Amino acid sequence: MKRSNSSSISKILTILTISSVILGLFILFKNVTPQSKKITQDLKGFNLLVPEILSVTEDFWVNAGQKFKIDELLCPELILPDPQVGNRYLSCNPIFWECFWSKGIKKNPMLSFESEGQAFHLKSVKLDNGKFGKIITRSSLKTGSAPDWVFQVKIEVEEFPGQTLSLGLLNTCRDRFLPERVYAYGVSKTSRAEDVFLWDNFGRSIFVDRFPVSNREINDWAENNSKYMHLKVNEIKKWPYPAAHLSYKEQVQYCAEAGARLMEPLIFDAASLLPSSDIYQPEVVTASATPWERDRGRTFLSNETSPTVEDCKKAAVKGCKIYPYNTNSVSWMGMSDSLGFYPESFRSVYDRFNIKFSSIFIPADSSWSLLGKRGIWSGEGNKPQDFSTGSIDENPFLSFEDVPVSFRCYREGGQ
Amino acid sequence: MKRVLLFLLFLPMTLLANTDEWQKRWWGVHSIVDLHKHYKLNEPILEPADSVQALMGLVYYGESFKIYKDCLGYEVPVNGDVGKIFVVTTSVKETCESVIMSEKRDGEFKAKSLSFNLNSHTLGVMFSDEKFRSKEIFFNLPNLDRQKAESYYARSVIILAPDKEGIKQPHPIGKISDSWNTKKLKNCQTADEECNLGTFNCNDCRFGYFEVQNGCLNGGPKYCGIDQCGEKGFPACARGQLYQTGSAQKKMDCRVDPSFVFCKKGLRIRCQGSLAICD
Structure with a gap:
């Protein structure tokens, strides 16, 4: 009886020792391994991406003149090649925005960025006017306090279907x-x-x-x-x-x-x-x-x-x-x-x-x-x-x- | 037991759902108004117990460029009891203090204590929940730090929140034909003889605004309309602060020394009270 008791106690002690070693290793491993925050596909996850969406969109809007050349655009209904016109014409320009998103440069227009080791792809969504953006001026609105001129666009993150971000792009390039x-x-x-x-x-x-x-x-x-x-x-x-x-x-x-x-x-x-x-x-x-x-x-x-x-x-x-x-x-x-x-x-x-x-x-x-x-x-x-x-x-x-x-x-x- | 577990699970979810929705609306906040006069940043709000307080108003645009103000409120609890942090959405023309008792709240959550922090791009809300666990929520306000005076148009992107129904909108003020001569001008910021300025409403002017020089270093009264300073019958133009403070006074008097303004060549300066007009 005594022997079986001591055998049970030693079994329990062995289990406890193994468990605490495993637990210790787990804690140690958890603290050493670099953490990668998985961005969840909900509003909370989308909110995490907003600063990056802003920064990528702003860079594309403001610096278009430095990134693209008028000669390489294929949308003659919007912009014609003209060696006299500077590429700065493309910056803060709704016409260039329309040209880019309607495949005037590449077949699958997209802006991309990485966050927490994951790649995300941005697309401009067509609005109710059938275009990729809409110019709104204060005089065309019936409300006060609105910006004097703004180009309204809607951005979608391909990896977050259904979530869009409405943005107003301003002409700060001027x-x-x-x-x-x-x-x-x-x-x-x-x-x-x-x-x-x-x-x-x-x-x-x-x-x-x-x-x-x-x-x-x-x-x-x-x-x-x-x-x-x-x-x-x-x-x-x-x-x-x-x-x-x-x-x-x-x-x-x-x-x-x-x-x-x-x-x-x-x-x-x-x-x-x-x-x-x-x-x-x-x-x-x-x-x-x-x-x-x-x-x-x-x-x-x-x-x-x-x-x-x-x-x-x-x-x-x-x-x-x-x-x-x-x-x-x-x-x-x-x-x-x-x-x-x-x-x-x-x-x-x-x-x-x-x-x-x-x-x-x-x-x-x-x-x-x-x-x-x-x-x-x-x-x-x-x-x-x-x-x-x-x-x-x-x-x-x-x-x-x-x-x-x-x-x-x-x-x-x-x- | 099952119910308690469900309740415990549900509580943090409700809290997160609310604040994520608030963040979605507040990405585009471009100004903070109606800041509570007595509460200090990072100090716990304890008084007056058993009252409802308006902490601040967050102003932002909706998708159709309607403008909204979210008033952040707090039901200050009696010692040991539970209070509530909540939001009431209203028109920019209403003060948060006047709407904070409204029953139309856009989300709320319970808190036993509360303090807040505000800097150029973040609003931090620090509170403890019913179990006295300390929590912090930080709201990103990236459009806020881009709206300083020196960078009027420095921001290139504004984030637009989903629109809401039933919020009264300000009307654009002024017609293109409004002129100083026709006396049909709308005053968008008042200024008295002691250089005290009223509320600035000139962002509502449909065709811009102009200032009338009255000798005050912090500016004169402002009107909606096209600037025609210097012309006959119109206000004189400002020559600058150096000429405003030439005699090291806070205020220069048009009737004594009008050197702080100028009119078109051939016209003279007439003083209409403290206002400088070209004749």
Whole structure:
């Protein structure tokens, strides 16, 4: 009896010892083995992926111009190959979004990423308008507080059937921030610093359009506002080019409906004149002649000879081709085409001079090919008589039948 | 026994289901408003016991760009008792305090204690459940840190929540023809003579807004409409903060020194009270 008892006790002890060894090994193994969180196919799992979905979609939307080339797209009904148009046209562009997802680049369009060792694939889903996205503007909505312009899309993760994420894509590619500092306005008639009008934008968040407003952007606007349908440009080839057929009033209205304001000479000069120092509150600010060089005498703008291809990249003056969505004549803070290209209209705040004459119609060595130098536009037409110099100088557009007038907007941050 | 087990299983599932739904709606939160004036971050909320408190409002867009505010509320328990954390969805025009007693709650769960933490992209809710187990839930708010003043349009993607019925929406304010001259303007932010600013409602302006310079460093009154500063009969344009504080004062007076504004060449500055107008 005693013997059987001691045998049972030893059996129990053996079992306990083996169990504790197994348990110990299990605990040890559990702590040493790297953990891999399996992403479950439910809302909780989907929520885990949202930051990655956001980041991949945002990168695709904003950096399309760096990742793809216009020449490689196969959707002639939306974008035509044009060596003059920069690839930046593809960034933040609903047309490129439609082209990509309707198989304009590859047969099985998809964005992918990895999370917790698993691969996930994103697809844009067609909306009720039969397209892969829908442009919504504040003026087309009946609610306040909405963004001024947004491209609405729906993203599906292939591995999560039935779960979609609605996103609003904004056109941030257009904005360049104007740093807070003291700025000069206009051309100084004398070399005396006190002749320059100074102002500052401390405490203001100003964003200027990097490029002039394009025909494609006007089309988006017109399609959401029947009263502007007559401004629509149907030729696909012209879509990336600046909208140069609007009256002053229409330009003001376009900017207002985009939650912005028509560019003003003070802000245009601030964005294009080279700062004279790194100090944000200098006592003296002098105006520069060009966006890349203070002294005009050291640039091709003082030569009578025809501009070279390299010259034209600095300022598209007479004899140059125009290159929309390129970084030509880019200013110190990133605004393009601040000298040359098309004449550009402003809401003149300080004086009556409301248009930049410097353009492909004006020779390089003309006195108009200078930053801060402006003329006067009637705001109503594109005939030579709609322009004047405001002085005894001759109208430089007299020999042209039709003078395009481009424009851009600026936005000011709220609170 | 079986019932108890089922209850214990069901309790955490309910909690997770609610908060996952909240997270789905809150991905697109772009501003936090109506933050409780007295509660401090990371400090347990104990008072006033047996009351219902509105902690904060989370504002976000729906799929059709309707705008919603989710008010996070807390039924503060009497010592030792159980309280509730809950959400009431409302219009952005209502304050959370005014709707928090509503019976239309969008999910709730029980908690014996509560504290919360808020930073630029996360809302942390720390609580203990009925069995005094400490729990933490962190809500990701990626659109929140992208809506700071210096990056007005720095965010490129906003997440849209599923739409909800029956939430009153703000109307866009203003017509394209509204102008300072016609006196039909809608004031979207008031400013008094002492430089106190009212609530900022200018995001509802359909065609943007403009500010009228009154000499205050923190800004003047704002109106919905197209900016025509500097023109005859319109408000003068701001010349900048350096010119605003030239005399080291908090406020410059148009009637004493109008050098902080300018008008188009040939026009003079007329003071309409403290407002600077071009004539």
